[in-house]
Amino acid sequence: MLCLDLSARILGKLGNNFIILLIYSLIDLGFFLYLYNKLLLKKYNRIFLIIGIIGMAYIIGEIFYFFILNKLDAKQFQPYSKVVDNFIVVLMALAFYLERISSFKESHWNNFVLNTVLLVFFTITLIVFLPFNFLVNEKTGLKFYFFHINIVMIIALYMYLTYSVWKNGRLKKPTLQRKTTI
Numbered sequence: 001m002l003c004l005d006l007s008a009r010i011l012g013k014l015g016n017n018f019i020i021l022l023i024y025s026l027i028d029l030g031f032f033l034y035l036y037n038k039l040l041l042k043k044y045n046r047i048f049l050i051i052g053i054i055g056m057a058y059i060i061g062e063i064f065y066f067f068i069l070n071k072l073d074a075k076q077f078q079p080y081s082k083v084v085d086n087f088i089v090v091l092m093a094l095a096f097y098l099e100r101i102s103s104f105k106e107s108h109w110n111n112f113v114l115n116t117v118l119l120v121f122f123t124i125t126l127i128v129f130l131p132f133n134f135l136v137n138e139k140t141g142l143k144f145y146f147f148h149i150n151i152v153m154i155i156a157l158y159m160y161l162t163y164s165v166w167k168n169g170r171l172k173k174p175t176l177q178r179k180t181t182i
Helices: 002-014 019-040 046-069 080-103 110-129 132-137 142-169
Strands: none
Touching (some): 019 046, 019 080, 019 110, 046 080, 080 110, 132 142
Protein backbone atom coordinates (compact mmCIF):
# COMPACT_ATOMS: atom_id res chain seq x y z
CA MET A 1 0.00 0.00 0.00
CA LEU A 2 2.79 2.39 0.85
CA CYS A 3 4.52 1.71 -2.48
CA LEU A 4 1.27 2.33 -4.36
CA ASP A 5 0.68 5.55 -2.44
CA LEU A 6 4.19 6.83 -3.10
CA SER A 7 3.95 5.83 -6.77
CA ALA A 8 0.62 7.65 -7.10
CA ARG A 9 2.09 10.80 -5.58
CA ILE A 10 5.16 10.72 -7.82
CA LEU A 11 3.15 10.00 -10.97
CA GLY A 12 0.63 12.66 -9.96
CA LYS A 13 3.41 15.26 -9.94
CA LEU A 14 4.59 14.07 -13.35
CA GLY A 15 1.14 14.01 -14.90
CA ASN A 16 -1.45 11.25 -14.96
CA ASN A 17 -1.53 8.66 -12.17
CA PHE A 18 -4.63 6.70 -13.26
CA ILE A 19 -2.48 3.63 -13.93
CA ILE A 20 -2.06 3.16 -10.17
CA LEU A 21 -5.79 2.40 -9.83
CA LEU A 22 -5.51 -0.33 -12.45
CA ILE A 23 -2.36 -1.80 -10.87
CA TYR A 24 -4.08 -1.70 -7.47
CA SER A 25 -7.07 -3.53 -8.98
CA LEU A 26 -4.77 -6.22 -10.36
CA ILE A 27 -3.01 -6.72 -7.01
CA ASP A 28 -6.33 -6.59 -5.17
CA LEU A 29 -7.94 -9.24 -7.36
CA GLY A 30 -4.91 -11.52 -7.16
CA PHE A 31 -4.77 -11.25 -3.37
CA PHE A 32 -8.46 -11.94 -2.80
CA LEU A 33 -8.48 -14.74 -5.36
CA TYR A 34 -5.73 -16.41 -3.33
CA LEU A 35 -7.41 -15.59 0.02
CA TYR A 36 -10.76 -17.07 -0.92
CA ASN A 37 -9.47 -20.12 -2.81
CA LYS A 38 -6.82 -21.11 -0.27
CA LEU A 39 -8.11 -19.92 3.08
CA LEU A 40 -11.78 -19.00 3.22
CA LEU A 41 -13.56 -21.39 0.87
CA LYS A 42 -13.47 -25.00 2.04
CA LYS A 43 -13.41 -26.44 -1.47
CA TYR A 44 -10.94 -25.32 -4.12
CA ASN A 45 -13.12 -23.62 -6.70
CA ARG A 46 -11.90 -23.77 -10.31
CA ILE A 47 -14.71 -21.57 -11.53
CA PHE A 48 -13.49 -18.66 -9.43
CA LEU A 49 -9.94 -19.33 -10.49
CA ILE A 50 -10.97 -19.13 -14.15
CA ILE A 51 -13.12 -16.03 -13.55
CA GLY A 52 -10.26 -14.44 -11.60
CA ILE A 53 -7.72 -15.16 -14.33
CA ILE A 54 -10.10 -13.73 -16.95
CA GLY A 55 -10.58 -10.66 -14.74
CA MET A 56 -6.82 -10.25 -14.30
CA ALA A 57 -6.32 -10.61 -18.06
CA TYR A 58 -8.95 -7.92 -18.62
CA ILE A 59 -7.19 -5.59 -16.17
CA ILE A 60 -3.83 -6.18 -17.88
CA GLY A 61 -5.51 -5.57 -21.25
CA GLU A 62 -6.97 -2.32 -19.97
CA ILE A 63 -3.54 -1.23 -18.72
CA PHE A 64 -2.05 -1.92 -22.16
CA TYR A 65 -4.94 -0.24 -23.96
CA PHE A 66 -5.02 2.96 -21.91
CA PHE A 67 -1.35 3.48 -21.16
CA ILE A 68 0.66 1.80 -23.91
CA LEU A 69 -1.46 1.79 -27.07
CA ASN A 70 -3.35 5.06 -26.57
CA LYS A 71 -2.74 8.41 -24.97
CA LEU A 72 -5.19 8.70 -22.09
CA ASP A 73 -7.37 11.73 -21.63
CA ALA A 74 -8.71 12.17 -18.08
CA LYS A 75 -12.23 12.76 -19.39
CA GLN A 76 -12.24 9.42 -21.21
CA PHE A 77 -10.94 7.30 -18.34
CA GLN A 78 -13.41 4.72 -17.08
CA PRO A 79 -11.95 2.22 -14.61
CA TYR A 80 -13.96 -0.83 -15.54
CA SER A 81 -11.11 -2.91 -14.16
CA LYS A 82 -11.94 -1.74 -10.62
CA VAL A 83 -15.58 -2.65 -11.24
CA VAL A 84 -14.52 -6.11 -12.51
CA ASP A 85 -12.24 -6.56 -9.49
CA ASN A 86 -14.97 -5.59 -7.01
CA PHE A 87 -17.59 -7.72 -8.76
CA ILE A 88 -15.43 -10.87 -8.66
CA VAL A 89 -14.65 -10.35 -4.96
CA VAL A 90 -18.36 -9.84 -4.22
CA LEU A 91 -19.11 -13.11 -6.07
CA MET A 92 -16.49 -14.95 -3.99
CA ALA A 93 -17.90 -13.45 -0.77
CA LEU A 94 -21.39 -14.61 -1.72
CA ALA A 95 -20.01 -18.06 -2.58
CA PHE A 96 -18.51 -18.20 0.91
CA TYR A 97 -21.98 -17.69 2.41
CA LEU A 98 -23.54 -20.22 0.05
CA GLU A 99 -20.92 -22.81 0.93
CA ARG A 100 -21.36 -22.30 4.67
CA ILE A 101 -25.15 -22.27 4.53
CA SER A 102 -25.24 -25.41 2.37
CA SER A 103 -23.01 -27.40 4.73
CA PHE A 104 -25.17 -26.92 7.87
CA LYS A 105 -22.11 -27.68 9.99
CA GLU A 106 -20.72 -24.24 10.73
CA SER A 107 -20.45 -23.63 14.44
CA HIS A 108 -17.81 -20.88 14.46
CA TRP A 109 -18.31 -17.31 13.31
CA ASN A 110 -14.60 -16.59 12.84
CA ASN A 111 -14.59 -15.84 9.13
CA PHE A 112 -18.20 -14.71 8.82
CA VAL A 113 -17.47 -11.25 10.20
CA LEU A 114 -14.43 -10.84 7.94
CA ASN A 115 -16.43 -11.99 4.93
CA THR A 116 -19.30 -9.65 5.80
CA VAL A 117 -16.93 -6.69 6.10
CA LEU A 118 -15.34 -7.57 2.74
CA LEU A 119 -18.75 -8.02 1.11
CA VAL A 120 -20.02 -4.64 2.32
CA PHE A 121 -16.78 -2.85 1.41
CA PHE A 122 -16.50 -4.25 -2.10
CA THR A 123 -20.21 -3.79 -2.82
CA ILE A 124 -20.08 -0.11 -1.86
CA THR A 125 -16.85 0.50 -3.79
CA LEU A 126 -18.44 -1.25 -6.77
CA ILE A 127 -21.32 1.22 -6.58
CA VAL A 128 -18.89 4.15 -6.23
CA PHE A 129 -16.66 3.16 -9.16
CA LEU A 130 -19.45 2.22 -11.57
CA PRO A 131 -20.28 5.85 -12.50
CA PHE A 132 -16.64 7.01 -12.19
CA ASN A 133 -16.46 8.75 -15.58
CA PHE A 134 -19.67 10.65 -14.84
CA LEU A 135 -18.33 11.69 -11.45
CA VAL A 136 -15.02 12.93 -12.85
CA ASN A 137 -16.74 15.02 -15.54
CA GLU A 138 -19.58 16.25 -13.32
CA LYS A 139 -19.50 20.03 -12.65
CA THR A 140 -21.24 20.27 -9.25
CA GLY A 141 -19.98 19.06 -5.90
CA LEU A 142 -21.93 15.79 -6.03
CA LYS A 143 -18.81 13.82 -6.90
CA PHE A 144 -17.17 14.70 -3.60
CA TYR A 145 -19.90 12.87 -1.67
CA PHE A 146 -19.12 9.68 -3.56
CA PHE A 147 -15.40 10.04 -2.96
CA HIS A 148 -16.02 10.77 0.72
CA ILE A 149 -18.08 7.59 0.94
CA ASN A 150 -15.16 5.71 -0.62
CA ILE A 151 -12.68 7.27 1.83
CA VAL A 152 -14.89 6.42 4.82
CA MET A 153 -15.25 2.83 3.59
CA ILE A 154 -11.48 2.45 3.13
CA ILE A 155 -10.81 3.84 6.61
CA ALA A 156 -13.46 1.57 8.14
CA LEU A 157 -12.02 -1.49 6.37
CA TYR A 158 -8.47 -0.75 7.51
CA MET A 159 -9.63 -0.03 11.07
CA TYR A 160 -11.44 -3.37 11.17
CA LEU A 161 -8.43 -5.21 9.72
CA THR A 162 -6.08 -3.49 12.18
CA TYR A 163 -8.37 -4.33 15.09
CA SER A 164 -8.69 -7.96 13.95
CA VAL A 165 -4.95 -8.39 13.54
CA TRP A 166 -4.34 -6.74 16.91
CA LYS A 167 -7.00 -8.85 18.66
CA ASN A 168 -6.16 -12.18 17.05
CA GLY A 169 -2.44 -11.68 16.69
CA ARG A 170 -1.65 -11.29 20.36
CA LEU A 171 0.04 -14.17 22.02
CA LYS A 172 -1.97 -15.57 24.84
CA LYS A 173 0.03 -15.38 28.03
CA PRO A 174 -0.16 -18.49 30.14
CA THR A 175 -1.87 -17.85 33.41
CA LEU A 176 0.09 -18.59 36.51
CA GLN A 177 -1.67 -20.96 38.83
CA ARG A 178 -0.77 -21.08 42.46
CA LYS A 179 -0.19 -24.38 44.02
CA THR A 180 -2.00 -24.60 47.25
CA THR A 181 -1.01 -27.16 49.78
CA ILE A 182 -3.06 -28.09 52.71
